[in-house]
Amino acid sequence: MPERLIITSAQNPRLKRAAALQDRRDREREQAFLIEGYRALRRAMNNGYPIHELFICPELFQGENEPALIDECEATGAQVIQLPPTLFGKLAYRDRPEGLAGVAPQRHRPLAEFTPGPAPLLLVAVAIEKPGNLGTMLRSADATGVTGLILCDRCTDLHNPNVVRASTGALFSVPIFDADSATARAWLRAQGIRTLAATPHTEAIYTEVDLTQPTAIVVGCEMLGLDDAWLSDADLKVRIPMLGQADSLNVATATTILLYEAARQRAWRH
Helix, strand or coil: CCCCEECCCCCCHHHHHHHHHHCHHHHHHHCEEEEECHHHHHHHHHCCCCCCEEEECHHHCCCCCHHHHHHHHHHCCCEEEECCHHHHCCCCCCCCCCCEEEEEECCCCEHHHCCCCCCCEEEEEECCCCHHHHHHHHHHHHHCCCCEEEEECCCCCCCCHHHHHHHCCHHHCCCEEEECHHHHHHHHHHHCCEEEEECCCCCCEHHHCCCCCCEEEEECECCCECCHHHHHHCCEEEECCCCCCCCCCCHHHHHHHHHHHHHHHHHHHC
């Protein structure tokens, strides 16, 4: 196993390189990102996601499972590096650091690599801007058994710390693919997968359509929703009833409602 290192200087180049990954430009240049906290790291390991470096601070551990996770990371090739609390804070994004932060490589998978299988349930996220929303959507996609997430016209960084944190590790369990919108629409048609778009300008309520067939639920950016190309191309248009004064839902909330209805129908079918 690799030898464990102890870093005590804030000027250590290894620590500075890892801390720089909190900035998007550095993440893109290094094609790496930070995974902070026990749960996210555990799910990364459970899904075979490689951890290259693991920074630890035993004084900040919050449970009893950390040593086993550290041993597992080390056994799969991670370099374990111990820091004092004052230096671990340079890596931490959380208000209450858990003493674990891993450096992992970014993965980018083109849509051409995706084989969805029979009767898939897909989520297509178009131009999502807020990292917290994208992370929450990933969490809901994992919870409802989504076959894959297609990110179109990406605005936010998939590896932003807020995405990693909000997804609670679903970033590593949901298959994620990249495409521009035109390519995604052509691919969905070629695969025989129907697209569903939520809009207030339709009569059908989301519970009244059949979601047991091969279906892609398409959601758009927070400010403007889906553009005309996606709306006009949609095979199904549904609305989510609004009983109060608000005329729209947060995109992550609307996504969760639609995915759980699809999961409900599919569980009943089986």
